[in-house]
Amino acid sequence: MAQALSVEDLLDAYRTMKTIREFEDRVHVEFAKGGIPGFVHLYAGEEASATGVGVQLRDDDRLASNHRGHGHCIAKGVEVKGMMAEIYGKKTGTCHGKGGSMHIADLDTGMMGANGIVGGGPPLVCGAALAAKRRGKGGLAVAFCGDGASNQGTVFEAMNLATVWKLPVVFVFENNGYAEATDSRFSVSCKDIAQRAVGFGMPGRIVDGHDFFAVHEAFAEAAARARAGEGPSLIEHKLDRFFGHFEGDNQKYRPPGEVQRLREEACCIKRFSAKVTSEHGITPQQLAAIDDEVAKLIDEAVAFAESSPDPDPADLLTDVYIKY
Amino acid sequence: MARKITYQQAINEALDQEMARDENVVVMGEDVVGGSGSDGEMDAWGGVLGVTKGLYKKYGDRILDTPISESGFVGAAVGAAASGLRPVCELMFIDFMGVCFDQIFNQAAKFRYMFGGKAETPVVIRTMYGAGFRAAAQHSQCLYPLFTHIPGLKVVLPSSPYDVKGLLIQAIRDNDPVIFCEHKVLYTLEGEVPEESYTIPFGEANVVREGDDVTIVAFGRMVQQANKAAAALAKEGVSCEVIDPRTTSPLDEDTILESVENTGRLVVVDEAHPRCGMAADISALVAKKAFSSLKAPVEMVTAPHTPVPFNGKLEDLYVPSVERIAAAVRATAGYAA
Amino acid sequence: MSTARIVPITMPKWGLSMQEGKVVEWLVPEGTELKLGDHVLDIETEKIANTFDALDAGLLRRIVAQPDEVLPIGALLGVLAPAEVTDAEVDEFITEFQKNYVPPEIAEEGAADGWKFVEAGGYRLRYSKMGDGARNIVLIHGFGGDADRWAFTQEPLAASASVYALDLPGHGQSSKQLNDGSVKHLAATVIAFMDAVGIDKAELIGHSLGGAVALQAAVDHPGRVSALALIASAGLGAEINAAYINGFIAADSRKEMKPLLEQLVADPELVTRTLINDMLQFKRIDGVGAALTAIARGFQDGSQQTVNLRAHLDGLDVPVKVIWGSKDAIIPASHAAGLPAKVKVTVLDGFGHLVQLEAAAEVNKLLL
Structure with a gap:
């Protein structure tokens, strides 16, 4: 199903994954230094999931994310400097400093928002898919949820509705093993989230979420089904997060050494690099050049965010309504 | 403007005219068609009380039955609104907000602000509220103060067939999320309604009756009750001005304040509970901004701080009656400092 | 008197807006012994046509409302009574019922206005x-x-x-x-x-x-x-x-x-x-x-x-x-x-x- 990926496609995918990783590693550092207010939930480790999906989305496709949303935003094409400034709460941010990390949205790029409410996005995605279906141009909508959200009633309702209305939706569950500090082996009542697809009358697949190519192939199948008007699908990405639930998480619920082991053994970027350099004729130098570009971009983004002004006091009262 | 139709027919006509005018308008809700997927007839119900009856035959798949899963379809309406449609979502009873509140107050209400002014969410959530049907505690509440409290939502309480049509068309054309509250007792109320499409702006109170002695501010069904009380009081020589704010958010403060500046006496009539409700809200407004005009303490006529009872006699006691309103007016009119 | 055993069948109120209904046809003749839930007659309203099912068990002694009659809610449609109740008692019951029945107020039609x-x-x-x-x-x-x-x-x-x-x-x-x-x-x-x-x-x-x-x-x-x-x-x-x-x-x-x-x-x-x-x-x-x-x-x-x-x-x-x-x-x-x-x-x-x-x-x- 998946279209053959060109070298250019693969380099783009690498750039996206690398951008997400550098962005998150840098936010981790800057947060620790005290430059970033509020809550941040980092996506590092899960890059192949957002990227394998994101590279296949059209501009008119819509994506609803969750509180761990930076990776989804970058993969959907939201501009990185604006994102960084938003996370800093600055006026130049994607949402003018009024949303923050958990509410980055850019409807022009089809990004319907990160979401501070676990399970908040899937019902919204059904509406976006309904709009796409009415437009009749093969658009689709994707909801990214975690294993935590997989237990929310809103998510069940959305999956049921998507089948009942035969909507072009793909529900992607990023099962990173922990909902906050609770293991999914405790909180999810079945072995795999993908099993739940049966109950909602849609196909469900389990995919190695560290493997960009597996993610890409599975999403291509689900997207084709959606675009052809055949209804929703569920994909469960088994993957890992490299940071805590939020920055400041002591992570004592994780066994000692788990994160270090994952960074070495389960890094989707390392796996991707090895594969494309051995099988697709891409050179380490090409990847290194992208690494440099990305490092520069993230440096610029942080500098931009740090030097940007706060919102004006008057901004407190604006944009509550379009007209009131 | 001689044609008389019911409140319910006026809602149906507004939906019909807006669906004809704009193909982005879609209607969704539980049994708004009735019969989807069954072996019997489609449009079997047209809404639990028949408000959307007939639209399916005209507009086909633009009117969608939903599973009974309010979070799912209310969220879908919100998401569709943020994606270019103008959904009118029917939530059968306002009491059911309890299972989909997140989609309304965390999602729809906040998109524009959280997203730095870049979202438009033109969703209308039509919902039935109020006591009087012996429908007991979970099908009879007046929860509009909850929505009024939330920035980002507009809240509409039409009190007549004329108003319900114009306000619903305005709600559908409005680019912000609107909670449109229809009192179930008003559905059979008849009144003059123009056949043409028209809009009534939000935040424009209706001075239902002019008077000089006491201002009565009443909401939704209570406008009828206040009018009856005012008519009775007129015979006793007490002249009441009855103000229907029409929308609780935005609120037409000026019309209320101007009236109280003239009368110096205020009775607020609200079928919702007394705490943190519209009666308390209007009283606070007047106490702050028209304090020097007040000649008597503000009277609040509300439901008690109890759930809605099932027993008919108890429910009749629960709902503010014409007699209670009249008594409150007499109390304020007769007050001497 | 045995009127306690005489039970009226009256025009039902189906839904909020129903004010009156039309008798379409009786599905059972006089003299039928009705059980709870038996189909009794078809009634049409502005919005819906439906079958009225027996709310009480009993012998259908009298059909009062005839097909095509439009009657307000609560109006008498028929009478149930055991066989031992006399016809005269049934007649008396009907007379009393009709005398005391007050139809609910129906909103008037818009009056003609010369435009x-x-x-x-x-x-x-x-x-x-x-x-x-x-x-x-x-x-x-x-x-x-x-x-x-x-x-x-x-x-x-x-x-x-x-x-x-x-x-x-x-x-x-x-x-x-x-x-x-x-x-x-x-x-x-x-x-x-x-x-x-x-x-x-x-x-x-x-x-x-x-x-x-x-x-x-x-x-x-x-x-x-x-x-x-x-x-x-x-x-x-x-x-x-x-x-x-x-x-x-x-x-x-x-x-x-x-x-x-x-x-x-x-x-x-x-x-x-x-x-x-x-x-x-x-x-x-x-x-x-x-x-x-x-x-x-x-x-x-x-x-x-x-x-x-x-x-x-x-x-x-x-x-x-x-x-x-x-x-x-x-x-x-x-x-x-x-x-x-x-x-x-x-x-x-x-x-x-x-x-x-x-x-x-x-x-x-x-x-x-």
Whole structure:
């Protein structure tokens, strides 16, 4: 199903994954230094999931994310400097400093928002898919949820509705093993989230979420089904997060050494690099050049965010309504 | 403007005219068609009380039955609104907000602000509220103060067939999320309604009756009750001005304040509970901004701080009656400092 | 007595809005022993047809309501009673029931109200006609008005004439989509209206913009107009209260509308809540804003009037009356000065622009 990926496609995918990783590693550092207010939930480790999906989305496709949303935003094409400034709460941010990390949205790029409410996005995605279906141009909508959200009633309702209305939706569950500090082996009542697809009358697949190519192939199948008007699908990405639930998480619920082991053994970027350099004729130098570009971009983004002004006091009262 | 139709027919006509005018308008809700997927007839119900009856035959798949899963379809309406449609979502009873509140107050209400002014969410959530049907505690509440409290939502309480049509068309054309509250007792109320499409702006109170002695501010069904009380009081020589704010958010403060500046006496009539409700809200407004005009303490006529009872006699006691309103007016009119 | 065992079957209330139902047919004959839930009869309401299932078990002794009868909710449809109850007791039960039964109040139908509609000049025009004298009079309201502006005029004139009052296109309940907002076009529409209702020749009485329309009709269609009465008329000079015109087009609230309407009369007390509400209701209708804008552009440019028909008065060979209120704040009464001698001019002291409402008796006397 998946279209053959060109070298250019693969380099783009690498750039996206690398951008997400550098962005998150840098936010981790800057947060620790005290430059970033509020809550941040980092996506590092899960890059192949957002990227394998994101590279296949059209501009008119819509994506609803969750509180761990930076990776989804970058993969959907939201501009990185604006994102960084938003996370800093600055006026130049994607949402003018009024949303923050958990509410980055850019409807022009089809990004319907990160979401501070676990399970908040899937019902919204059904509406976006309904709009796409009415437009009749093969658009689709994707909801990214975690294993935590997989237990929310809103998510069940959305999956049921998507089948009942035969909507072009793909529900992607990023099962990173922990909902906050609770293991999914405790909180999810079945072995795999993908099993739940049966109950909602849609196909469900389990995919190695560290493997960009597996993610890409599975999403291509689900997207084709959606675009052809055949209804929703569920994909469960088994993957890992490299940071805590939020920055400041002591992570004592994780066994000692788990994160270090994952960074070495389960890094989707390392796996991707090895594969494309051995099988697709891409050179380490090409990847290194992208690494440099990305490092520069993230440096610029942080500098931009740090030097940007706060919102004006008057901004407190604006944009509550379009007209009131 | 001689044609008389019911409140319910006026809602149906507004939906019909807006669906004809704009193909982005879609209607969704539980049994708004009735019969989807069954072996019997489609449009079997047209809404639990028949408000959307007939639209399916005209507009086909633009009117969608939903599973009974309010979070799912209310969220879908919100998401569709943020994606270019103008959904009118029917939530059968306002009491059911309890299972989909997140989609309304965390999602729809906040998109524009959280997203730095870049979202438009033109969703209308039509919902039935109020006591009087012996429908007991979970099908009879007046929860509009909850929505009024939330920035980002507009809240509409039409009190007549004329108003319900114009306000619903305005709600559908409005680019912000609107909670449109229809009192179930008003559905059979008849009144003059123009056949043409028209809009009534939000935040424009209706001075239902002019008077000089006491201002009565009443909401939704209570406008009828206040009018009856005012008519009775007129015979006793007490002249009441009855103000229907029409929308609780935005609120037409000026019309209320101007009236109280003239009368110096205020009775607020609200079928919702007394705490943190519209009666308390209007009283606070007047106490702050028209304090020097007040000649008597503000009277609040509300439901008690109890759930809605099932027993008919108890429910009749629960709902503010014409007699209670009249008594409150007499109390304020007769007050001497 | 065994009436305790006699049970009525009554018209059910199905749903909130049901007020009455029609008996379609009985599905069981008299003498049937009914069990709970048995199908008994079919009933049709405005919205639904449904089968009424037995709510009580018992012997169906009497069918009271016949097919096609429309009955309010709670009305007696039939009677259940055991066999030992006598027919006389059943009859007595029915008599008692009917005597005591009070149907719930049913909201009345909209009463007929004398307005008519006619297709003319590409529009659906609303009008009313009073009187049936040989003399035909057509009343033409002004900018933003409607036939109700003649509420105090039409009936008195109808004693001796057939008096028509119409809503111009874009106004009242006539079509709101205008083909053309010019005075010439509105004049042609009035002539088309006369064609449509079968008036060959009429006296035209116009108020404000309606005066200009009447005068234009007389100029363009000389054979059709037998006399003119121009009240506070447009088209006789340049000055006009453009702030009123622009404000009226823009106003969408009571607060904006009230001070505007107060300019129409010398005594602001005349501006009632009903008048303000009527104006707002009119303004809110789809298409009205565009229609008013087009019409306003047709006779003024935002500061003064652009249609001046004063020069045509000399050439008209029909009687012309001009009536004004001295305190007119929209179009100044000074426009009544300097008209040709044959024009009968009256300026009524102390009244405003809506002089036919404010000084109805005086104006009617002048028009008769």
